[in-house]
Amino acid sequence: MEGKALSQTVVSDKKTARTSFLPFALPHITQAEIDEVVDTLHSGWLSTGPKTKRFESEFARAVTAPHAIAVNSATAAMHLALDALGIGEGDEVIVPVYTFTATAEVVVHCRARPVFVDVDPVSCNLDPAQLEKHITPRTRAILVVHIAGLPADMDDILAIAQAHHLPIIEDAAHAFPASYRGRSVGSIGDMTAFSFYATKTLTTGDGGMLTTANADYAERAALMALHGITRDAWKRYAFGGSWYYEIVAAGYKYNMTDIAASLGLHQLARCQWLLQRRQEIARRYTEAFALVPEVETPPNPAHVVHAWHLYILRLRLERLTLTRNVFIQALTEAQIGTSVHFIPLHIQPFFRDTYHLAAGDFPVALDAYQRAVSLPIYPGMTDEDVDDVIAAVEHIIETHKKRV
Ligand SMILES: Cc1ncc(COP(=O)(O)O)c(C=O)c1O
Numbered sequence: 123m124e125g126k127a128l129s130q131t132v133v134s135d136k137k138t139a140r141t142s143f144l145p146f147a148l149p150h151i152t153q154a155e156i157d158e159v160v161d162t163l164h165s166g167w168l169s170t171g172p173k174t175k176r177f178e179s180e181f182a183r184a185v186t187a188p189h190a191i192a193v194n195s196a197t198a199a200m201h202l203a204l205d206a207l208g209i210g211e212g213d214e215v216i217v218p219v220y221t222f223t224a225t226a227e228v229v230v231h232c233r234a235r236p237v238f239v240d241v242d243p244v245s246c247n248l249d250p251a252q253l254e255k256h257i258t259p260r261t262r263a264i265l266v267v268h269i270a271g272l273p274a275d276m277d278d279i280l281a282i283a284q285a286h287h288l289p290i291i292e293d294a295a296h297a298f299p300a301s302y303r304g305r306s307v308g309s310i311g312d313m314t315a316f317s318f319y320a321t322k323t324l325t326t327g328d329g330g331m332l333t334t335a336n337a338d339y340a341e342r343a344a345l346m347a348l349h350g351i352t353r354d355a356w357k358r359y360a361f362g363g364s365w366y367y368e369i370v371a372a373g374y375k376y377n378m379t380d381i382a383a384s385l386g387l388h389q390l391a392r393c394q395w396l397l398q399r400r401q402e403i404a405r406r407y408t409e410a411f412a413l414v415p416e417v418e419t420p421p422n423p424a425h426v427v428h429a430w431h432l433y434i435l436r437l438r439l440e441r442l443t444l445t446r447n448v449f450i451q452a453l454t455e456a457q458i459g460t461s462v463h464f465i466p467l468h469i470q471p472f473f474r475d476t477y478h479l480a481a482g483d484f485p486v487a488l489d490a491y492q493r494a495v496s497l498p499i500y501p502g503m504t505d506e507d508v509d510d511v512i513a514a515v516e517h518i519i520e521t522h523k524k525r526v
Pocket of ligand 1: 225
């Protein structure tokens, strides 16, 4: 029982605790971002406008995608992707069960059914070996998630998708910038959704991007992102623009603002530096924890560039005398913020009850969840912060490992 575990004895050694709390995640904002937002505020154009358009074209170039549509979340981008594929009632969409609710809820919004698939025990990404078993005549698309920023096994997934003539939508909420065998995430599947939520590797506060090489999908997504209006508002109101527009579909209100794009332009320009800092932190964690047999470090195979949005450490609970929840409590007492990614969707009340799922249906995802602790990893962390996290983890393990 989760709640019960928390009431166990206090486990941290107060002497090792930091004097101030290290947050689990923080955005990295410089004066350039602030100046650009202020410039936008002075410009008189706050909503979708020239900065959003520039952000779209620069982002498209960064991921080598012919089209990019800026929206207000990755959730919106995935919803638009499903709409562009015409997914609706009676359709099924494959979704890995180890993900955030957004990946599956958009399928429900289309009145289709998310068909959950278990994940690979090492990467925690969609397991190609499980995928094929869940494809039925009703399957209309495969949603792939790149958990933590680690690209999924795209060669195998693409081969299965091609064999069944199924499009792939990538949930790359964690995966910018990332690549798989030299190809940028954003240019691999039929459509890719990125998140620019506050804690993501590139942030616009809240925001998202849909990329695609397919001009028809891009056109439909751009249309549906703004009420199904045939012309962008900023073109209508700009000098020489026309007041006339037509509604050709019942669209959504998913457009990005120029205020958000102001942040995005500068975050994008700095994305390689931001990535390098995350890579350094990940390397230091992995070097330290590789020597600790009570934990499993996240994989980082040579054929990918991992975006390191998250660093998910997995506890080998059979070698420890404490639960994951108590481990988290000890880190909190050591003044270190943590999180858990992810509570698999099949044990969440909505999905469990709607689709009659049992906890044991997806054993790999359940096991990964029960052992997962996400450690802080963000560019603003100092080397001392990283040292503190390593020392606290090592100390808790040392005092709670089973001695045989
Ligand atoms: C795997 C995954 N997909 C989608 C999302 C949704 O992103 P957004 O908040 O931009 O809609 C998240 C958010 O954390 C996520 O973790």
